Amino acid sequence: MISRRIGQQTLAFAHPPVIRGRAAVVGPKEGEGPLASYFDMIKEDKLLGEKSWERAESRLMIEAIETAVKKAYLTADDLDFMLAGDLLNQITASNFTAREISRPLIGLYSACSTFAEGLAIGAALVDAGYARHLVVATSSHHQTAERQYRYPTEFGNQRSLSAQWTVTGAGAVVLSGEGVGPVITYATIGKVVDMGSKDTSNMGEAMAPVAADTIWQHFQDTSRSPQDYDLIVTGDLGRIGNPLTAELLSKAGLELGGRFSDCGIMIYHQTQDVHAGGSGAACSAVVFGGYLLSQLESRQIKRILLVATGSLHSPTSYQQGESIPGIAHAVSVEYLQ
């Protein structure tokens, strides 16, 4: 039997799945950021005409999937599976989306790293021939996340300077066994790391060690080096966590240099009052599905390592005094031709 795994934690795709369609749908604040021109849709109304923030989040994911499928020159019926997840309790944004999209659902939860987990599992299913086409999607919404994890926004509490701003949006990509486009070559599945941090207002600091762990392991497993990538981009470490990760890796002898960035830093202007940057399960999904893939398609860059991190706590675990475990998954995306 052939082995499709290399090293300790990395899936190697023998027939690298093609990213055949992609879409990023965002809210108004994201539409005022530097990447506005790369998003497929910018919604002026955070409620999207729905009666609840939660319904609005599902609507973002539905429209992202429909757009990605259309851009892949397919219909939803062509999708063998839908892999999806979000930050809501019981991932209801994804579940209610799957009720409308009506394709076999593989529900995932890996917090803000869910998009990378979905790309990894989705690529495996396509690579090995379990699926011809499938869609991977994640969403988040500032108002649903604040209500669930912190305070309802109506409460108007003051945010700490280390806090990040949950991205309102949804990203979707269609992976196919055939077609033209960037491909997924490797995926490194992360281990849970917990360094004892208990500050839920400083996710960047809590998640930096786990990002460093997975990036280190990716280079070990693939025998690649940072120089093999044009861009190594974390999901939502923000202005505190991203440089901390670079520092941790530097101390371990791995210099990422100027090619290291973060979706949560890229998505907002510093003047937009988001403090340490963007976050949320949609953060890496919309920056990847909107901006990064466009850079690959135009050959501005040829190879990306997307490293999405997830904080695996819950409000209950936090209230019970538990520290914050984290995880990071890395996905290598490139043009082979």
Next chain:
Amino acid sequence: MISRRIGQQTLAFAHPPVIRGRAAVVGPKEGEGPLASYFDMIKEDKLLGEKSWERAESRLMIEAIETAVKKAYLTADDLDFMLAGDLLNQITASNFTAREISRPLIGLYSACSTFAEGLAIGAALVDAGYARHLVVATSSHHQTAERQYRYPTEFGNQRSLSAQWTVTGAGAVVLSGEGVGPVITYATIGKVVDMGSKDTSNMGEAMAPVAADTIWQHFQDTSRSPQDYDLIVTGDLGRIGNPLTAELLSKAGLELGGRFSDCGIMIYHQTQDVHAGGSGAACSAVVFGGYLLSQLESRQIKRILLVATGSLHSPTSYQQGESIPGIAHAVSVEYLQ
């Protein structure tokens, strides 16, 4: 490229992964039920000596995994991946377990059908060569579930007769590309079905249509018939949902007959005051990992279809007046020799 999918929704495993180790760890009430002698451990203390119900639930999962790995004659280091999920917000029982087990984590959420989803994805990863050995685990705990979904048990509210009792326990199986034991041959991934039910105290009724949908699709995809199975067993439909499913399929021309049963009915005596039966992400996991696999190993039965259903609502979606979407995944397990 070879195709590993048959029909619309079914994965077909060319090198059927072996269930090389299995374990079921349960609480005191499950230990008083008819399957007591099949469980690896029965905990007399619902708290397992921990300081919170949530910590106790993680402890159940940790011990289930450690036992399954030992029975597979492996160590945790041999596991390439851990696939896990539970019912807690942000699947913290699984996340805190993965912090201790320290293997690359693929987090899943499919409510009470998570164990079947895990078997499906896990079998795909082993079958195609992404993993040599991995573990699939799920847990639930009566006290954590009541607090999160309904009322803290200290409140002492009266349960309706159609309500089910969340199983306190955790099940784990080790899937391997080599070894001797029952194998997984097919997995049918379900679509989300919502028939408009809004009664969260009657999950069996809400989930019956989705179980029927997946069972029907499994037979369509595989060209098998109910007679090809010794046992077709749902996860936690209970005394209301299980016969309803049989009735729906009968009307569609598919007679399941006496081979149709339910883990939620099997796990408790009718005198144990559980009303409509057992439920929870651990229900199918411990009955499968404890009782059903022992029946396969002793060749009492030779082929099982495990059909786990999941209710995809959340307390928030319920409070917002949404109906209850459901999903069911089916996994075919058999002795090939």
